[in-house]
Amino acid sequence: MTQKHHFFALDLGATSGRSIIGRLENGKLELQELTRFPNTILRVQDKYYWNIYALYESLKEGLKTAAAKGIEIDSIGIDTWGVDFAYLAEDGSLINLPRSYRDPYTEGVPEAYFTRLSRQEVYDLTGIQIMNFNSLFQLYAAQREGSFAVRQAKNILFMPDALSYLLTGERYCEYTIASTSQIVNARTQKIDPLLLDVLDISPEVFPEVVMPGTKAGNVMESVARECGIGETPVIAVAGHDTASAVVAVPAEDENFAYLSSGTWSLMGIEVKEPIINEQTFAMNFTNEGGADGTIRFLKNITGMWLLEQCRKEWDKVGKSYSYPEIVALSDSAKPFRSLIDPDDASFANPESMLQAITAYCQRTNQPCPEEDAQFIRCIFDSLALKYKQVLNSLQEVAPFEIKKLHVIGGGSQNKLLNQMTANAIGIPVVAGPSEATAMGNIMIQAMGMGVVGSLQEIRDVIRNSVSPDVFVPTDNAIWSEAFAKFQTIQH
Template identity: 65%
Template sequence: MKTSYHFFAFDLGATSGRSLLAKIEDNTITFRELTRFPNKITKVHGQYHWNIFALFEALKDGLKAAVAQGLKIDAIGIDTWGVDFVYLGKDGCILSEPRCYRDPYTDGIPEEYFNVIPKKEVYEATGIQIMNFNSLYQLFAAKKEHSSALEAATGILFMPDALSYLLTGKKVCEYTIASTSQLLNPRTKTFESKLFEAIPLSSSLMQPIVMPGEVIGELTESIMKECGIGPVPVIAVAGHDTGSAVVAVPTDNENFAYLSSGTWSLMGIEVKDPIINEESFALNFTNEGGVNGTTRFLKNITGMWLLEQCRKEWESTGLQYSYEQIVNLSDTAEGFRSLIDPDHESFANPESMTEAIRAYCRRTAQEVPASHAEFIRCIFDSLALKYRKVLESLQQLAPFKIEKLHVIGGGSQNRLLNQSTANSIGIPVVSGPSEATAIGNIMMQAKGIGLVNALCDIRKMVRNSVEPEIFFPEDTLAWTEAYYRFSQILANKYEPLNIKL
């Protein structure tokens, strides 16, 4: 009887990607990274694109590295960020490089679309947070600019589905990734035809929906030959990276909120049914697909994107900081000296993030960060305070009392930010696993081959495999005072800030 299983996970983020080889044995998960590579946005004639074929080559490189380990791989799973997609031609070829969600071609597009179908009607049909880069508005923008790829398209595939298509030749649309598009009805779990007709397009461009844990197909003969691998099934994991990450929350009850911390911070709760009402519409919360019939009710918050862009600027001058150095630098700077709204439109994709932060602070009558430590502290303090604001709104809508916040993903390794978040929100913060997305990917592969089934069993195995750290609230008075000031800044009431931590 087989006692150990090996899984290949391809985890693709908006700034980098990696492949991992995992082993499940004795109800525990272990894994190691095989390859890591940058995922760069390419600017061509003023348009921002992803290089899908470079990503496919990186995927095959990862498979070759896995084969070199001499182990039989039981399954393959792919997760990526949401909303972006490729167009397929009638011969099955990808017609163009996918546009990047940070491309400004969608600026102002939602407002134009709402002239056709009102904003509230769009939200009621989808339950999705209105963000200009949602797939719905990307398609509307592409139609408006007479995209030759869209005009010739006979099909559309979201990013993880496009990569699985290149591996298997099978065209599917995984549910969690489709749910990010604002094209899907979360109640019926089908695409909403009227939203396509308003563009106008046909919903027949979309592929059949498959649920997380379903088998997409086996590797094609050409892939097996090129990578030196046998017939391995490709599983539809939770293709949206946040969907995979939430699978790996090591909780033993339902009274929690999660914060998936990476380039984006996504804060939410897990519920059975979508929450779509006047309040969720007013607060612009989103209902995205989860695994095993769950809904991820959440809000997108700009996360480490702010810091990543600052780091790029500093690296261009020859200064490279490790993650540990960044945290240590932040701890040397005065707290609450400068605060920003991480979700302000000026931080979406500026030419210079440091200058955008300076400009925001000047506009809001605050001290302007000068040193790298001050920029880092400004970002961390602002994120922790924004988390409180979102969590307060989330609690208003949650059908249960939120007792703790699970921070998962790469940002969970930032102990200073974890402690700041606990201080800010006033409830315990449980950090880890930092590799939540990869673990969730692996566990849904395990579900796909019948190794596990129930979500509670999956999370029990995660708890067997990781040791989270708990942070309890401290300095609550200072953080409450800072939150009051932060709220004034967001409400455009600018006054100098003199709180010290």
């Protein structure tokens, strides 16, 4: 690994995106951000869409920036959030814009679907947490609307695969992103026809499922010429951003849980086989695909979405808090004054997050936050206690003792919340890398290009490249008392 390699990662979140170069040399990875851009939901006639063409242009701008800096790219990889997808027509063009999972058109749809195939049967096949915005229910919702796109689609491509298609012209279905859909059989790792029979959709509408590290194709000549690059390989990385992030956990052994902390918080463990039984069904845990043949057994938790939406409201009235200011405000407020369940349905996409939090506290007979600091503290306290609740459930079914929690992603930089989480869960929290998704994306490219050979080798590189912070639990009695209160306010 003495030769220097340059890998280009497009990392797309639900609110913003970035293009990044990863330089890999002598067993160490360094990142360089090239571009950063917003990713906004378009609301058109009360339907919510992603502007995939704007994302594609941003992808090309990143490639042009790399070319302008004289960087010769070895390969390209794309990761995004889960579940959303694009429809392709017979002639290969996109049919409309991809619908956003934030669109309320799926409300009540799972219950309607379960009249055709039961909730238990769907979970037994997929091992996926039942969430109304899963791709399976989006397709059913589209059918119920009489969608032209779903009737006419020659192919359906998940978001990273659709962007890769625009670059290469090649169609494929990357395993980790497909596994979020609730259409993939957890045991066969293939699209399950029974789930689509209910929708009268042929499984052939989805291209072949490929594993992370597969070479998808080369950038088309016309696009390469426009961007000033060669006909560079595109690697099907772990297309789901959390799957890429988990690749970059700097773990030395298997006795860990991870928390990918961003707009969503995803807490789980890495296992060799799916865990699907009555207990995991009752807990609504999910079995998503991982790199190198692993399963990410996890729970989706509403994360920094709560804070991000509050910040938007504060920005509108001229209060733009930096992240250090937010942490300082939280630290200044009285702990455990008000608590919420971050996963309550009222927080999914309210017109006002501040009002939704206030209403929740009123419904549960708690003091309502009145100052910005109190809202922030309420969110942080509640997230830490929710993490304890989910970790407790994980430990009940994990085939090993969980000795550490690795916090990765942007939330790993929040030292106050990391310490609060350690206090709540009672085991050490190892925080970092914050750039886990980009690092995982890049290292899967390295594996696809033959530069590294395994997931453990990838993690050796990550450990050699970062210096995580470690938070040791304190104040156990105080947090145990707070957790008891937290459990009483859930409904």
